[in-house]
Amino acid sequence: MIDLDFLSNDYQDNRPVAQKVAESIAIDILTGTLRPGQRISERVLCDKYALSRTPIREILNQLSSTGLVTLIPNRGAFVTGITERDIDDYFYMKNLLYPQCVKWAIERITAEEMSALEETFAFMEFYTATEDLEKMKKINHGFEAIIYNASHNPELERTLLRYDFLILYANKDIGYPLNYLPTVLEEHRAIFRAFQEKNTDAGAEAAQIHAYKSMMRRK
């Protein structure tokens, strides 16, 4: 099961039931089971998940803050439509934000965060060598999440995590083909090296390249 902790606005909120329900609804929306514009009845969700309206409404509020659901006063919750162009926009936004994020992270990263990054990168090398695609998907995400966090800009972190989430589920199959793994590793290595050398410009450039190539790989 993929970890969706970042769906909750604060990672410390580990209420498992609400978490799983929010995750389930989010996936239903992003995979099209719930169609754009469709009304989401509180009662139906209550029945489906055996919860009362109070927690269901809190979950809908959470989803509304991620943009997956639109709340209209006195009328209820509606599935927000996400078009192909929206996805393009998310990629473009990441292009814009990720280099800046890397810049800040290089300036601000702590010793603990740096060693976590080192450890994660070592695993990336290992999983690339062993061609473990499943593990790579997770560790790629983890590598970037550490960088987001190291920027010490919570708003930026939250924003980038949200884009990753939306991109992940809107593109159902995210997995790069196996032969892309070494390429991706080298892109990440360039970023990682910039961290070791504390070279913000090199980091931003490497991040730019990685984000751009990720976007291109999608098409």
Added chain:
Amino acid sequence: MIDLDFLSNDYQDNRPVAQKVAESIAIDILTGTLRPGQRISERVLCDKYALSRTPIREILNQLSSTGLVTLIPNRGAFVTGITERDIDDYFYMKNLLYPQCVKWAIERITAEEMSALEETFAFMEFYTATEDLEKMKKINHGFEAIIYNASHNPELERTLLRYDFLILYANKDIGYPLNYLPTVLEEHRAIFRAFQEKNTDAGAEAAQIHAYKSMMRRK
């Protein structure tokens, strides 16, 4: 008299009571009346605003999604600390995002949105001429809100609105001195002209200049 509904952060949510309460709490946090790390008791808020716990909890959820409040399960809501550097980061983020937003908006703006922008700009000229500072603060916000919306990228819009909100209240006195009004108008005029000429590069440059100068005016 022109309608200024776009001032509220999400035009769809016109529940006036909850809105005002959320804003009031947000202001208390951003102005330091509620201190970082301090626990926020639901009961206290209920008494203060004469509401039951249900809407108060929804408001706290909303504030959590803006990052002003941190929710910890079974322990309650706590004020998130916002440092001066965080504010700097918000400005820097806006520097980064606003030019791109203007670019998209120029490409995608509808006829309706364009006429709203024209009307709003006319009011900006009027209020600058009459030196109505209070109205100018609102209309400046409205002008940018129309542009955010015209980008037709809901994520970008939401993000920029949040930064504006945080910037607005973290800098207690936001009002430019009166003699800045003409300068600000000219910055906006450059952006507005780019919309009329459908010149994305000129728009991005004018937006960059405005965002940068706004940041500088702060210091």
Added chain:
DNA sequence: CCGATATGAATTGTATACAATTTTAACACT
């Protein structure tokens, strides 16, 4: 037959009541 209005049903917003968890404080023991 079509449209507008009005009334009833359904749904959302709010308040209150109950359950579970956490915090506080008292008490016993070393």
Added chain:
DNA sequence: AGTGTTAAAATTGTATACAATTCATATCGG
């Protein structure tokens, strides 16, 4: 006196009940 345990109080999480708004349908008038 200090520490650990335990029980009571307070606070949060959830469910239910009531109020207000919206939606649907039926009836009346043209």
